[in-house]
Amino acid sequence: MIVQKSFETHDVGSLYIVPTPIGNLEDITYRALSILKSVSVIAAEDTRNTKKLLNHFEISTPLISYHEHNKHGREEQLLERLANGESIALVSDAxxxxxSDPGYEIVKAATEQEYPVIVLPGANAALCALVGSGLPNKEFLFYGFLPRKQKDKEAELERLGRLQATILFYESPYRIKETLKSIQKTLGNRPIAIARELTKRFEEYVRGTVDELVEWANENEPKGEFCIVVEGSSEPEEVEKEAWWENLELSDHVKHYMEEGMSSKDAIKQVAKDRNLPKREVYQAYHV
Structure with a gap:
């Protein structure tokens, strides 16, 4: 067990997780600016993008890149800086x-080595979209970006569609039409809202049903980054029961069906379906 007292004096550096504006620069907090000025270095997803933010607020703290493609190589360098007493601010582009941005790995590594990890509150697109959607927010699930492949996307939506919680997704303007159609196909015509360009000049919410928003997307050219908020299922969630065959060997599972009158071929086919296994694997287990 590790107990962190964030505001006590430490012999090592602290890792600060600092949210940055998602569009409107006025959304940055005084505390975030103070931390960005006081740390030894800022680890940024894109140093060029963060440099614009720092220049706007006249902050000259050195930058180091920390992104999806170099995060594992950077980890040891950042941990070494913390060990030497240097504090670090971690920021993403927004x-x-x-x-849905780099950061989890370095937070995990820092906490495991008992370096203080201090998270600042701040801008978050998903929560803005949820509150502004008008959909139930007592219970919600943030998913992030769905898989790109159509088959994988629809499989995830099928799984999530059984939840009664409101579901939040991020999506790009290039895939929003396709994703709305996948939601229509798998989840049906539920209440839904999308929010785009949050906190920026062209901020827009579109609220309605899935069918209405599919039509809207076909009639308009989607621009900007999107948050999708979908109402949860109105059906009670089924509690998954333990399968009756859970503790049976494959061969005994096959024999059970044969005792009920199935041929060995049909019994093997049914066992493969029950267990989501290749028929060949069941066949070999039965005949060996």
Missing amino acids: GMPAI
Whole structure:
């Protein structure tokens, strides 16, 4: 067990997780600016993008890149700096680091080595979209970006579609039409809202049903980054029961069906379906 007292004096550096504006620069907090000025270095997803933010607020703290493609190589360097007493601010291009952005790995590594990890509150697109959607927010699930492949995307939506919680997704303007159609196919015509360009000049919410938003997307050219908020299922969630065959060997599972009158071929086919296994594997287990 590790107990962190964030505001006590430490012999090592602290890792600060600093949210940055998702569009409107006025959304940065005084505390975030103070931390960005006081740390030894800022680890940024894109140093060029963060440099614009720092220049706007006249902050000259050195920058180091920390992104999806170099995060594992950077980890040891950042941990060494913390060990030497240097404090680090981690930022992404916009919003809260580690939420659909790099950051989880360095937070995990820092906590495991008992370096203080101090998270600042701040801008987050998903929560803005949820509150502004008008959909139930007592219970919600943030998913992030769905898989790109159509088959994988629809499989995930099928799984999530059984939840009664409101579901939040991020999506790009290039895939929003396709994703809305996948939601229509798998989840049906539920209440839904999308929010785009949050906190920026062209901020827009579109609220309605899935069918209405599919039509809207076909009639308009989607621009900007999107948050999708989908109402949860109105059906009670089924509690998954333990399968009756859970503790049976494959061969005994096959024999059970044969005792009920199935041929060995049909019994093997049914066992493969029950267990989501290749028929060949069941066949070999039965005949060996």
